[in-house]
Amino acid sequence: MRWLIYILLPLQLFAQETYTNCGDIVPQNYQVSYDADKIYYWDISDGEIIYDQGNSITVQWPDSIGTYIISVYTTRFGCEGDTSYHEVTVTDCPYLQIFIPNTFTPNGDNHNETFYIHGIGSDKIKSMVIYNRWGDIVYETSSNEPWTGENCQIGIYTYSVRTHNQHYTGRVSLIR
Numbered sequence: 001m002r003w004l005i006y007i008l009l010p011l012q013l014f015a016q017e018t019y020t021n022c023g024d025i026v027p028q029n030y031q032v033s034y035d036a037d038k039i040y041y042w043d044i045s046d047g048e049i050i051y052d053q054g055n056s057i058t059v060q061w062p063d064s065i066g067t068y069i070i071s072v073y074t075t076r077f078g079c080e081g082d083t084s085y086h087e088v089t090v091t092d093c094p095y096l097q098i099f100i101p102n103t104f105t106p107n108g109d110n111h112n113e114t115f116y117i118h119g120i121g122s123d124k125i126k127s128m129v130i131y132n133r134w135g136d137i138v139y140e141t142s143s144n145e146p147w148t149g150e151n152c153q154i155g156i157y158t159y160s161v162r163t164h165n166q167h168y169t170g171r172v173s174l175i176r
Contacts, residue, residue, distance in 0.1 A: 114146035
């Protein structure tokens with residue numbers, strides 16, 4: 001007869017989580033079963049433990065892409081006991097988070113003087129072309145270089161913005 005022995009640790013951190021850095025990652029709670037005779041030691045490879053209650057912690061993970069490890073081990077009466085590990089993966093946002101304004105006012109008041117793309121993915125801009133109402137190119141760049149509206153009349157212009165895998169078109173109003 002063959003016997004199989006399973007040792008079940010009271011720690012429940014045998015999993016993996018994945019987050020994307022599309023926005024702020026909310027703090028996460030981790031908990032292991034409680035034993036009054038144990039002392040709990042938590043360790044994380046990056047991030048910040050913002051709350052520690054012995055057998056439970058709250059962690060703020062970083063927004064940077066990578067794999068992070070959380071571990072906890074216990075001691076009881078001075079002897080090392082259970083150990084558990086948990087893997088947290090932060091991946092790159094699968095889509096761009098950009099904001100394209102619909103108006104700008106290059107009038108010299110130092111507010112809203114230029115037209116450019118805002119947001120986390122704005123550094124991924126491969127080309128930006130601005131057309132006047134007759135379809136003539138009035139501005140062109142291969143990055144997110146701001147358009148000042150210099151030598152352009154008040155009016156509505158059309159933009160074409162390309163990233164590595166997206167194409168955005170729309171209108172922007174130039175108001176002085």
